[in-house]
Amino acid sequence: MIVGRRIAAVGRWRELASRSPKETLDLGDRVLMPGLINAHCHLDYTDMAGQFPPPKVFSDWLKGITEAKAGWGYSDYLESWLNGARMLVRTGTTSVADIEAVPQLLPKVWEGTPLRVFSFLELIGIKGAQQPRAVVHEAAARIAALKHARGGVGLSPHAPYSTVPELLRLSAQTARRRNWRLTTHLAESALEFEMFKQGRGPMFDWLQRSGRDMSDCGLGTPVKHLERCGVLSDNLLAAHVNYLAQGDAALLGRRRVHVVHCPRCHFYFHHDKFPLGRLARAGVNVCLGTDSLASVYKTRRQKVELNLFEEMRALATNEPSLSARQIVQMATLNGARALGLGGQAGELAEGCFADLIALPFAGKAADIYDGVLHHAGDVAASMIDGEWAMEPDERLQP
Numbered sequence: 001m002i003v004g005r006r007i008a009a010v011g012r013w014r015e016l017a018s019r020s021p022k023e024t025l026d027l028g029d030r031v032l033m034p035g036l037i038n039a040h041c042h043l044d045y046t047d048m049a050g051q052f053p054p055p056k057v058f059s060d061w062l063k064g065i066t067e068a069k070a071g072w073g074y075s076d077y078l079e080s081w082l083n084g085a086r087m088l089v090r091t092g093t094t095s096v097a098d099i100e101a102v103p104q105l106l107p108k109v110w111e112g113t114p115l116r117v118f119s120f121l122e123l124i125g126i127k128g129a130q131q132p133r134a135v136v137h138e139a140a141a142r143i144a145a146l147k148h149a150r151g152g153v154g155l156s157p158h159a160p161y162s163t164v165p166e167l168l169r170l171s172a173q174t175a176r177r178r179n180w181r182l183t184t185h186l187a188e189s190a191l192e193f194e195m196f197k198q199g200r201g202p203m204f205d206w207l208q209r210s211g212r213d214m215s216d217c218g219l220g221t222p223v224k225h226l227e228r229c230g231v232l233s234d235n236l237l238a239a240h241v242n243y244l245a246q247g248d249a250a251l252l253g254r255r256r257v258h259v260v261h262c263p264r265c266h267f268y269f270h271h272d273k274f275p276l277g278r279l280a281r282a283g284v285n286v287c288l289g290t291d292s293l294a295s296v297y298k299t300r301r302q303k304v305e306l307n308l309f310e311e312m313r314a315l316a317t318n319e320p321s322l323s324a325r326q327i328v329q330m331a332t333l334n335g336a337r338a339l340g341l342g343g344q345a346g347e348l349a350e351g352c353f354a355d356l357i358a359l360p361f362a363g364k365a366a367d368i369y370d371g372v373l374h375h376a377g378d379v380a381a382s383m384i385d386g387e388w389a390m391e392p393d394e395r396l397q398p
Contacts, residue, residue: 001016001019002383002386004386005354006351006352006353006354006386007348007349007354009350010348027358029362030359030361030380031359031368031371031372032357033328033357033358033359033372034094034333034346034352034356034357035092035094035095035357035382035383035384036091036093036308036331036332036335036357037093037094037335037336037339037341037346038095038096038097038288038289038290038306039097039258039260039287039289039339040099040183040239040289040290040291041084041096041097041289041292042098042291043084043098044080044084044099044100044105045293046080046081046084046293046306047079047083048065048293049293049294049296049304050293050298050304051068051294052064054269054270057191057202058188058191058203058269059202059203061295065294068294069101074105077101077102078105078108081102082109082113084293084306085109085113085115085117087305087306087307088115089115089390090379090382090390091305091306091308091309091378092357092359093115093306093308094115094116094382094384094389095115095117095118095335095336095341095345095355096115096116096117096118097118097181097183097237097289098117098118098119098120099120099183100120100121100122100156103139103143106146107148110148110150110151114150114384115150115151115384115389116151116345116353116355116384116385117148117151118151118153118154118181119143119146119148119153120153120154120155120182121139121142121154122156122158123135123157123163123171124157124158124163125162126207126210126213132164132167132170133166133170135167136167136170136171136174139155140155140174140178143155144178150384150385152180152181152339153180154175154180154181154182154183155171155174155180155182155183156184157171157182157184159184159188160184160186160192160196160222160225160226161195161207161212161222164213164216165216165228165229168184168229169230171231172229172230172236173230179235180235181236181339181340182233182236183236183237184226184231184236184238184239185239185240186222186223186226186238186239186240186241187221187222187223187240187241187243187244187248188239188240188242189242189243190243192243193221193222193245196217196222196224196225197221197245199218199219200218204217221245221248223244223248223251223252224248226238227255232252232255232257233255234255234256236255236258237258237338237339238252238260239259239262239289239291240260240262240265241259241261241275241279242271242272242274242275243271244275244278244279249278249282250282252282252284253279253282253283253284256285257284258284258285258286258334258337258338259279259286261274261276261286261288261289262288262289262290262291262295262311263288263314264290264296264310265290265291265292265295266318267318268296269295273318274318276319276322285337285338286334287330287335287338288308288311288315288331288335290306293306309373309375311331312330312331312373315327315330316373324373327373328369328373333347353386354383354384354385355384355385356382356383357379357380357381357382357383358380358382358392359371359372359380360375360380378390
C-alpha cells in the first residue's frame with residue numbers, strides 16, 4: 001500500500017484490503033520488487049557507446065576518451081545524459097549515483113528525468129595549476145546551491161592517479177563536514193596498482209611526462225594511498241577496486257568503505273578476476289554499477305544500453321557460486337546502503353520510498369529470484385517517489 005511518496009504497508013491482499021485506499025491496481029502476473037540502485041554511472045558518456053575498442057592498456061583508453069570529450073559541447077553532453085537516463089528508467093533503475101563531469105548540466109537534467117539522481121561533481125587535478133583548496137571550495141559551493149527533491153549531491157575526486165593528495169584530503173574533509181557521500185575510482189587497473197605500489201610502469205611514465213608530481217608513488221597500494229590521505233570512510237563509494245594486496249580488503253572493511261563493482265566494464269578491460277571473495281570475507285558492502293557505455297564491449301551490430309540486469313547476469317557468469325538472491329541484493333539493498341539510503345530504498349518495507357518496479361513472471365514462487373536475474377528487455381512498470389515513471393500496461397488499469 002502506497003500513500004504519497006512512501007510505502008505505507010506490505011502484505012497479502014486479504015490483510016490490507018480493509019486499510020487500502022479507494023484506488024487499487026492489480027498488476028496480474030508480475031513480480032513487484034524494489035527499484036534497482038545503480039551505484040556508479042557516467043550518464044554524460046552514454047552516446048560514446050562503441051567508440052572505443054577494448055584497449056591493450058588502460059591508459060590508452062584514458063587518452064582516447066579525453067580526446068573524444070574535447071570535441072563535445074554542452075548540447076552533446078545534455079543529449080547523452082538524457083538518453084542514458086531514459087535507458088535506466090526503462091530497464092528498472094530507480095536511483096543512480098552519477099559522476100558529473102559537466103556541472104553546467106545541473107539542475108536542468110534533473111528536471112528531465114524521474115530518476116532519484118545523486119550527482120557527484122568530478123574533480124581532476126594533477127599539476128596544481130589551481131590550488132586544491134580553491135578547486136574543492138568552488139565545487140562544494142556550486143553543488144551546495146543546488147536543490148534536488150529526489151536525490152542528492154557529493155564530490156568525486158576522480159582517482160588517486162588523477163588527483164593530487166591535497167585534493168583528495170580536502171574533498172574527503174568537505175564531504176564529511178557537509179554529510180555528503182564521496183566517490184572515487186580506486187585500484188581500477190593493474191597500471192594504477194603498479195604505479196603506486198612500485199613507483200614505475202606505463203601509467204607512471206605517462207603521468208610523469210604530463211607534469212604530475214610522482215612523489216606519492218612507490219609508497220604502497222592505491223588503497224593505502226587513500227588511507228594516508230584520510231579518504232577511507234563509511235561515506236565513500238569506491239568504484240572498481242579490482243587490484244588488492246594483502247591487508248587492503250581488511251582495511252576497507254574496517255573503514256566500512258562501500259565498493260561498487262561494474263561487471264561489464266571489468267570484462268571490457270580484461271582485468272584480473274574481481275576480488276569479491278576477499279572483500280566479502282572482510283565484511284565490505286559490495287554493490288553494482290553500470291559505469292558508462294564508453295567502457296562496455298560492443299560489436300558492430302550489437303545494441304548496448306545502461307542496464308543493471310545485464311550487469312547482474314555478467315556477475316552471475318563470473319561468480320557462479322553466488323545465488324540469484326545474493327546478486328539481486330547487490331543491486332538493491334547493498335546499493336541503498338552505499339548511498340546512505342538504508343531503510344529507505346532497496347526494499348519493499350513500511351516507511352520506504354515508493355520506488356519499485358514490476359517484471360513479467362508466471363513461474364513458481366521458489367524461482368522468483370532466478371526469474372528476476374534472467375529478466376530481459378524493459379520492465380513492465382516503474383514507480384519512483386510514488387509516481388509512475390513507466391505506467392503499467394493499460395489493460396491492467398482498474
